[in-house]
Amino acid sequence: MVKAAPVSRLRATFLCNVVARRLCLTLLLFAACDPASRRDDTLGLQSYGRWEWHGRILAEADPKVTIARLRMDTSQGGGDVVLARYDFNPAVGEGDEYSLTLGLELGRAHDLVPGKPYAFGAGPGQIAAHATVACLCRPLRPDSVGGTYLLATRGLRQLTGRVDATLYFTEWNDTARHVTYSLHQRIDAIK
Numbered sequence: 232m233v234k235a236a237p238v239s240r241l242r243a244t245f246l247c248n249v250v251a252r253r254l255c256l257t258l259l260l261f262a263a264c265d266p267a268s269r270r271d272d273t274l275g276l277q278s279y280g281r282w283e284w285h286g287r288i289l290a291e292a293d294p295k296v297t298i299a300r301l302r303m304d305t306s307q308g309g310g311d312v313v314l315a316r317y318d319f320n321p322a323v324g325e326g327d328e329y330s331l332t333l334g335l336e337l338g339r340a341h342d343l344v345p346g347k348p349y350a351f352g353a354g355p356g357q358i359a360a361h362a363t364v365a366c367l368c369r370p371l372r373p374d375s376v377g378g379t380y381l382l383a384t385r386g387l388r389q390l391t392g393r394v395d396a397t398l399y400f401t402e403w404n405d406t407a408r409h410v411t412y413s414l415h416q417r418i419d420a421i422k
Contacts, residue, residue, distance in 0.1 A: 266346065266393070267381070267391055267392055267393040267417040268393075272415050272417070273414055273415050275318060275331065275414065275416055276318045276319075277416070277419060278317070279314070280313070280314075280315045280419045280420040281313070281315075281420055281421065282311065282313050282340075282388075282390050282420035282421060283305050283311070283312050283422070284422070286303045286305040286308075286310075287304050287307065287308075287309035287310070287336060288302075288304075288314065288361050289303070290361040290373065292372060292373075294403070297403045298370070299363045299371075299372060300363065301332050301361055310337060310338045311336075311337040311339060311341075312335065312337065313333075313335040313390065313418070314335075314420075315332070315333050315418050315420060316331070316332045316333075317331045317332075317333070317416065318330045319331070326367060329364055329366035329367075330364070331363070331398060331412055332363045333360065333361070333362050333376070333394065333414065333418075334360065334361040335360050336359040337358055337380075340382070341385070343382045343385070345384060346381065346382075349380050350378075351376050351378050358380050360376035361373065362376050362396075364398070364412060369402050369403070369408075371400035372403050373399075374399040376397070376399070377396065377399070378414075379395050381393040381394075381395075387422075388421060389419065389420070389421050389422070390418075390419070391417070391418070391419050392417070392418050394414055394417075394418045395414075396413070396414045397411055398413075398414060399411055400412070
């Protein structure tokens with residue numbers, strides 16, 4: 232003969248299971264609600280992300296070899312700057328791979344409000360942005376970057392955010408031909 236468990240014990244077991252399920256569901260929802268990532272993001276792999284506190288982005292074009300370079304300069308002072316690189320289609324043998332490098336001049340990252348999108352541009356309250364592309368294509372010269380930067384979290388040594396941008400380029404040898412690249416992704420930068 233099997234004895235039935237007391238009703239209070241069954242109730243306690245049921246409540247424990249309900250609480251455990253709700254806790255797991257809550258943790259899963261919080262993990263899935265990353266404000267910096269979205270379902271329709273571009274499929275680039277961020278291979279570099281650096282943040283410096285007192286610097287500026289130098290965009291240098293070298294027409295002799297038809298390349299443009301982005302680098303951080305911390306010798307002259309300045310504000311918070313981020314340099315990030317994204318690689319697209321990094322499969323072996325494809326031939327259509329390209330890399331986008333994005334430089335952002337944030338001003339003072341401490342003054343940025345998490346969750347508020349900041350437009351790219353040269354005006355007050357805007358973030359100066361520079362970009363280059365490396366591809367097996369005709370050489371491209373950077374024109375401009377349009378879009379927004381959204382700060383998700385800011386730590387002592389890490390920035391996490393989101394970039395929704397269109398990068399505009401012109402061919403070096405034919406200024407009538409323009410090329411655009413989209414970048415809609417999470418951006419991480421470490422000091």
